Amino acid sequence: xxxxxxxxxxxxxxxxxxxxxxxxxxxxxxxxxxxxxxxxxxxxxxxxxxxxxxxxxxxxxxxxxxxxxxxxxxxxxxxxxxxxxxxxxxxxxxxxxxxxxxxxxxxxxxxxxxxxxxxxxxxxxxxxxxxxxxxxxxxxxxxxxxxxxxxxxxxxxxxxxxxxxxxxxxxxxxxxxxxxxxxxxxxxxxxxxxxxxxxxxxxxxxxxxxxxxxxxxxxxxxxxxxxxxxxxxxxxxxxxxxxxxxxxxxxxxxxxxxxxxxxxxxxxxxxxxxxxxxxxxxxxxxxxxxxxxxxxxxxxxxxxxxxxxxxxxxxxxxxxxxxxxxxxxxxxxxxxxxxxx
Amino acid sequence: xxxxxxxxxxxxxxxxxxxxxxxxxxxxxxxxxxxxxxxxxxxxxxxxxxxxxxxxxxxxxxxxxxxxxxxxxxxxxxxxxxxxxxxxxxxxxxxxxxxxxxxxxxxxxxxxxxxxxxxxxxxxxxxxxxxxxxxxxxxxxxxxxxxxxxxxxxxxxxxxxxxxxxxxxxxxxxxxxxxxxxxxxxxxxxxxxxxxxxxxxxxxxxxxxxxxxxxxxxxxxxxxxxxxxxxxxxxxxxxxxxxxxxxxxxxxxxxxxxxxxxxxxxxxxxxxxxxxxxxxxxxxxxxxxxxxxxxxxxxxxxxxxxxxxxxxxxxxxxxxxxxxxxxxxxxxxxxxxxxxxxxxxxxxxxxxxxxxxxxxxxxxxxxxxxxxxxxxxxxxxx
Numbered sequence: 188x189x190x191x192x193x194x195x196x197x198x199x200x201x202x203x204x205x206x207x208x209x210x211x212x213x214x215x216x217x218x219x220x221x222x223x224x225x226x227x228x229x230x231x232x233x234x235x236x237x238x239x240x241x242x243x244x245x246x247x248x249x250x251x252x253x254x255x256x257x258x259x260x261x262x263x264x265x266x267x268x269x270x271x272x273x274x275x276x277x278x279x280x281x282x283x284x285x286x287x288x289x290x291x292x293x294x295x296x297x298x299x300x301x302x303x304x305x306x307x308x309x310x311x312x313x314x315x316x317x318x319x320x321x322x323x324x325x326x327x328x329x330x331x332x333x334x335x336x337x338x339x340x341x342x343x344x345x346x347x348x349x350x351x352x353x354x355x356x357x358x359x360x361x362x363x364x365x366x367x368x369x370x371x372x373x374x375x376x377x378x379x380x381x382x383x384x385x386x387x388x389x390x391x392x393x394x395x396x397x398x399x400x401x402x403x404x405x406x407x408x409x410x411x412x413x414x415x416x417x418x419x420x421x422x423x424x425x426x427x428x429x430x431x432x433x434x435x436x437x438x439x440x441x442x443x444x445x446x447x448x449x450x451x452x453x454x455x456x457x458x459x460x461x462x463x464x465x466x467x468x469x470x471x472x473x474x475x476x477x478x479x480x481x482x483x484x485x486x487x488x489x490x491x492x493x494x495x496x497x498x499x500x501x502x503x504x505x506x507x508x509x510x511x512x513x514x515x516x517x518x519x520x521x522x523x524x525x526x527x528x
Numbered sequence: 529x530x531x532x533x534x535x536x537x538x539x540x541x542x543x544x545x546x547x548x549x550x551x552x553x554x555x556x557x558x559x560x561x562x563x564x565x566x567x568x569x570x571x572x573x574x575x576x577x578x579x580x581x582x583x584x585x586x587x588x589x590x591x592x593x594x595x596x597x598x599x600x601x602x603x604x605x606x607x608x609x610x611x612x613x614x615x616x617x618x619x620x621x622x623x624x625x626x627x628x629x630x631x632x633x634x635x636x637x638x639x640x641x642x643x644x645x646x647x648x649x650x651x652x653x654x655x656x657x658x659x660x661x662x663x664x665x666x667x668x669x670x671x672x673x674x675x676x677x678x679x680x681x682x683x684x685x686x687x688x689x690x691x692x693x694x695x696x697x698x699x700x701x702x703x704x705x706x707x708x709x710x711x712x713x714x715x716x717x718x719x720x721x722x723x724x725x726x727x728x729x730x731x732x733x734x735x736x737x738x739x740x741x742x743x744x745x746x747x748x749x750x751x752x753x754x755x756x757x758x759x760x761x762x763x764x765x766x767x768x769x770x771x772x773x774x775x776x777x778x779x780x781x782x783x784x785x786x787x788x789x790x791x792x793x794x795x796x797x798x799x800x801x802x803x804x805x806x807x808x809x810x811x812x813x814x815x816x817x818x819x820x821x822x823x824x825x826x827x828x829x830x831x832x833x834x835x836x837x838x839x840x841x842x843x844x845x846x847x848x849x850x851x852x853x854x855x856x857x858x859x860x861x862x863x864x865x866x867x868x869x870x871x872x873x874x875x876x877x878x879x880x881x882x883x884x885x886x887x888x889x890x891x892x893x894x895x896x897x898x899x900x901x902x903x904x905x906x907x908x909x910x
Contacts, residue, residue, distance in 0.1 A: 312808055312811075312812075314815065316808070317748060317751050317752070318747070318751065318778050318779050318782065318783060318812065319748050319751070319755075319773070319782050319783070320777070320782045320783070321785075321808075323762075327758045327759065327762055329755040377753070377754060377755060378752050378755045378758070379752070379753075379754035381752075381753055381754060382752035382753055382754060385668030390668050390669050392750065393668070393669065394736040395737075395740065395748070395774060396735075396736055396737035396740070397667065397669075397736050398757065398760070399770060401673075401677075402765065402767040403767050403768075409761045413753075413754075413757050415669070415670070415673075419669075419670055420668055420669045424669045425666070427671070445662065448662075449666055452827075455823075455826050456823035456826065456827065458826060459822040459823035459825060459826030460822055460823050461822075462822050462857060462858075463858070464818070464822070466854030466856075467856070467857040468857065494829075495830045496826075499859060500857055
C-alpha cells in the first residue's frame, strides 16, 4: 500500500509517500492554508509522484478525548473536527481545509486522520486534570494531553507484551509517558506541548506565579506571554540562540552543557514520576528524531543516576526506537484503512 | 542547642484590623494556659504585648529574638543578625512574599526601636534551599527575563525540612552531612517535598512561589502554562483575580467544592460521593505526592530515608500508606500495622525488608528557629 502522508504546520506542509516500509519525503513551504491554495499544492505533489496513491494520512496533533484512535474521514468526522476548533484554534482549521482539499484533488481514496493525542484520550482523571474547580476546567477545556502519542504507541507496540514502559520521546518538545500494559497513565506534557520537559523553544514546566508576574510586572497580554513561552524560551531562551536537542547534548562547551544539565534533570524527574506511577519499570525506550544521538547520551546518564535502584530490581531493558514519524503515520493509516473495509 | 527546653509558647490571634471577635493572646506555660484579651492593631503591638506577658517572670526574659521570615530572596541565604545594614536590605525583600514578609519586617523594626539591646536573628524559609544546584533552580526561559525579575526556584518550608533532616539523622545515628533523604512536609495548608543529599537541600517542589508543586488546601499546585494562560484570558487579563483563584480557591477546596482539609475529603469520600469529585480530589492529592516522591528518589539516588512531617504527614496514616504503596522498586516498603499505631514521635514505619527507612517526625519550626538563632549568636560571640 502506498500512503501519501501529510504533516501540516503553520508555515509548512511536510509530505511523504510511504510504501511500507520504504518512504520518500518532501517538504513544501505554504503561504496560507486557504483551501484553494492547498489544492494547488496537492495537485503539484500529485504530479510529482509517479504511480498510485492508495490512501492519504493526515497527521493531526489534537483530537481531544473525542478521537481515541486513527479514523477514516467521513462527513461526521469533519463535523467532529469542526466542533473541536476551540481546543486547537490554529491547528484544526488547517487540518479541516487540508481534508477538503485532499478530497477534491486525490479522489476516491480513503483519508485517514492520525492523531498525536489519541494515545492519551483515556488518561485517568487524576493525571489529566489540574488542581482547579472542575467546572472551570470543563468550560475552558483545560486538560492534560500527550503530544507525541504516535511515537509512544509505536514504541510500546514494538516492545510488545504486558509490561511497564517508560517512553521518552526526544523531539523538539520532549515528552515522557508511563505506559502500563498498553495504557498511558502519566504524561509530562500538559494542555499544550509547551509544558513538561523544556524544549528547543518552549519553557516546559514553570511556576504559575512567574506567568502572573510577567502579566503584572511587564504588562504582557496572555497572547504575548504565550509567544514568549512558546517561541523564545527553552534552549533558545537559555542559550540566546536556536540550538537543537542534539546540539546541546553533544556540545563540549561548558555553558551549553549546563543547558543539557537542566533538560536532563527534568527528564530524570519525569522518569521518576513514571516509575512511581507504574510501581516499577521493565523497559525504558527512547524515540523521536533525536533518539539516535542525544538519546544515547540520555540513556547513559539515566543508567548512572538510577543505578542504585536498577541493581536491586529485575533487569531493565534500554531501547532506542528510531522509526521515522512518516512511517509510523503510514502504518497507523494502513491499520485504519484495513479496519474500515 | 545544649539543654533545649521549651519554656512557654502561645499564639496572638486576630492581629491587625478589627474583626467580629476580640483579638486575644493564648499563652501556655507547661500545662497552664491563660488567655489575654487585648487590642493588637499591628504585629508590632502584638509583640509588645507578648513581651509584657513574659516580663511577668524574670526567667522568661529573652536574651535574643529569632524571627521567621518567609522569603530571603537572593540577598539572605542563611540566618542573619539584624543590624544597621540589614534594615535597608530588608526593604528590598519586603515584596517577595507580599502577605508574609511585611508583618515580619514590621515586627523586626518595632523590636529594633524599643528593645535596642536585644539581639535579633532572622531565619528564612528559603535559606535551606540556597544549596539547590543551578540546573534545578533555573527556569527554561529567557535568561534576561530571569535575571531582571528574579525568576528562580527559591523553595519554601526550608526551616521545617532542615529541622526534620537533623532529627532524622539523629534517629538513624548518623551525621547530618551523611543523610540522603526525601522530606515530605505535608501540612493542612501548604505542602512540599524536599530532596536532600549529604544533609543539604537539592530541590523543593515549591519554586519561585509557594504556588508550585503539590495539590494543597487552597492552592492548585503545578498548573501548566497553557492552562494558566487560558485562565488569564478568561478573566480578561486580570492577573490578581487569577492569582487569587489559584492560591485561595483551588486545590482541595476548588476540586472538592466541599472542604480545604484533605482529612475531611478522606473521611467523606467513602459515603457521600455521588459525582465522584471527592474520590478524584483524594486521588489527585495522593497521586501528586507519589509522583514527586518517585522523581526525588531518582534525584537523590541512594536515599536512606523518607520523612513525613507536619499535620497531615504526622497524623494521617492513610496518606503515608497510599503514598508508600507499590514503591518497592525504590526500596520503599511500609509496615501497614506500625503505620497505623498511635503516634509517638519520632517513629519508623518501614517494614523489616525495606531498604529505605520511613520516618514520621514532628516538625517544630519555633525550635528550629531557636536553634538557628543560637548557632549564629554563639558564633558571633566567639
